[in-house]
Amino acid sequence: MVEIRNLFKKFGSVEVLKGLNLDLRAGQVNVIMGPNASGKTTLIKSILGLVIPDKGEIKVLGEKIEKKWMYRSRIGYMPQIAHYPENLTPLELIRMISDIRKGDPDTQAIIEWLGLEAFLDKKLRYLSGGTRQKVNATLALMYDCPILIFDEPTVGLDPVARLKLKDRIREERDKGKTIILTTHVMSEIEELADQIIFLMDGIIYLEETPEKIKESQGEASLERAIARILESQKTSIDA
Amino acid sequence: MIVKRLITAFLLALVWSASLSAQQSLSVCPDCPLKTLSEGIAAASPFDTIYLQKGTYYENDVDINKPLVIIGVGFPVIDGREQGEILTITSDSVLLTGVEVRNVGTSYIRDQAGIYLKQVKDVSVIGNRLINTFFGIYLEYSQHVLIKDNYIAGQARDELNSANAIHLWKCHKVHITGNYATGHRDGIYMEFVDSSLVENNESTRNLRYGLHFMFSNDDKYFDNRFAENGVGVAVMYSDRIEMTGNDFTHNWSPVSYGLLLKEIRYSKIWHNRFLKNTTAIYMENTIESDVFENDFISNGWGVKIMGNCEEVVFHSNNFKGNSFDVSTNAKQNYNKFNHNYWSAYTGYDLDHDGTGDIPFRPVKLFGYLVEQVPTSIILLRSPFMELLNHAENVMPVITPETLKDESPKMKPIIW
């Protein structure tokens, strides 16, 4: 459960978040979507404490996160593209994280599940984008965290891995975890989303279940419904 | 020559004293019939030997006016109780040895001394101790004198209230050897003293000079050690002085030199070691002299040579780790530097003949700057200053263009 109240963030003169109010509930996949530069990543980074909001409040599992850091032990995070120290191997990376976070990580099963065994001793710089994403996924999932954040998780993954990951996300949701997912891939949204949060220009443009969105726009497919929303938005700007 | 003659004189004196001891010897001791040295001298005939026995004698103005041998047995002490002079030698052919003389008072009017030699010759003062004697051993108008193995310690605190350990005025052919002088104004002072030899002495912690020559010619000083004096040795208004094999060490203080030369001509400075002096050699008005095979190590300034020096030749010296090797106050230079080793030299030797292929300029722009603005010493070895030095080195504007060693050695010279 993540609660966001009146969140503002400016980068220089650019206002990225303009007073966000949002509840990301447990036991559902919360998909955050929106055009580029709509504030998705900033929102996620704010939850993680990588970005410090100018104003507003974030509560993770009922606790304010401002100037806190322990709460991060209850979040599994899979960042957009793996930006990791290039000189390390996946194994070292996994060991390091488990060394820092302590606890009892379930790495072996995830490595086998993703088929990473063969790459564990290779330096990250020699790994393909997809393999790096798998390493990313391992780091996010190796702890049993009540909150899981995936930032564009399937980019670069092969179809098999993509399927596996989607299944896993569903499983985790069914365990009652709070899943936060950003993606541009409509099919994934259709498949996974329990709640859609549509960000645009730093505000929540829409917060609904996929069914209701389709219903409201009178479209059978979510993709079309959303396209319509964007279209109407554009017209209103043009007007 | 002088050495030989002095040694001969000394040996003659010994032989003479030995041959005559049979004649008569007197003993002076606090419980003897002769209770003081003065009584002993009065009782003695010329060429007698007086044995001054162990004990303390309170005497002043003892006049040794006969040729006598006076031998202290077990270092008797003659204490002047700060009431004036103690021993005065006014007769030729006196040998004084083994006596401790102490506590001559300070006087601003008279040159009071522990042992005063007035117009005498063939006198030997050997192996005595002089403690707190204002002037230690004072010689005037004397010749063929041997001052040997005496220990002279004063308690000088400032120059005005202190005097010299060994003081010579208008003497010649004096041999000063193996003495230890400390705590005075000057360790050894020589004014109008010719053809004399100063060797193997140690002069340390004197306020002004370790050894001081004024208006003295044809003298030599060999193998002495001068440490922690105001100035190690000062040679002024003198000609033909030979300075060889001496150590000048730690003559450190705000205005301190290892060797100070002023109005000197035709002299030789050879095989000396200058270690950690503020300035190793300061030269003013020094003419036609040779400085060769000396070590200049870790001094503030190796050589400060003023513009009025001419025809001074520096060759085969080692300049190692001095903050400034050479500095001068003039744009022109009439002296020569050849075949020296400079640790600051960064040139190369492509033909491997042991001599650097490009000349070395020991005078640095920064050295000049420090002369003008002493405070700038705080920027010593600053990279910025090194850059300036380098620029000046390539194109001398301020430093004398001719002051350079055309044949710097690549390795230290072993002599």
Added chain:
Amino acid sequence: MLKILKYSFKDIFRSKWLLIYFGFFFVSTWFLLYFTNDPSKGLVSLLNIILMLIPLMAIVFSTIYFYNAREFTELLLAQPIRRHTIFTGQYLGLSLSMATSFFLGSGIPFLFFGVQNSDSSGSLINMLLMGVLLSFVFSALAFAISIYNENRIKGFGLAILVWLVMAIVYDGIFIYLMVRFSDYPLEKLAIALSLLNPIDLARINILLQLDISALMGYTGAIFNKFFGTAMGMAISVIAMLFWTIIPLFFYLRKAGRKDF
């Protein structure tokens, strides 16, 4: 904290940069000693290395490291660790490895050439310690500059500029003031100006051993009396520590509020 230090070390030791850093000091010191064959001459050359190259290498290497460690930093930031722990750990990791590289790189050749047995050994140890202190100072400056400048070209340029000013330009202005106002008593100003530049502080500290004879000269004695006493030594070391702590303070303050 120790864990962050451990992984920073691991990361640094893995990169070839540190090896280059070590190799540079090792080779140049070895070269100097081999060709001069005179430890007292070697010490003077080492002095120039310490005053010019340590600040330059430390500031350049730290800037590069900081920008390149961005991914590593971001990874750590998403973990349950306090921000200050991460940033302090990275600073210590880098500055300690650089200081060690320099200490060993320049120290080993001197050991090999037998300086420890000569009377220069005190000067050598003092010099190496000054080099270590300068590594800490310039690494802290580099981190502070880098964290305030998102643009790495700008950050890098600024770092070089800071080095140029402190290593060279500062002394140029210093000497200009000394010459320009030479009619006034300048000793106190000179001491104050020296305290304001870590490179000057390191240099003077080394001079106290290397050029003590010159510093016993008339004005030199005043500086010797200030910097040469236990009090003066303490003041100059504290001043150098300030030069580490103040940039670090700004660096950590910024790190606590920066968005990644």
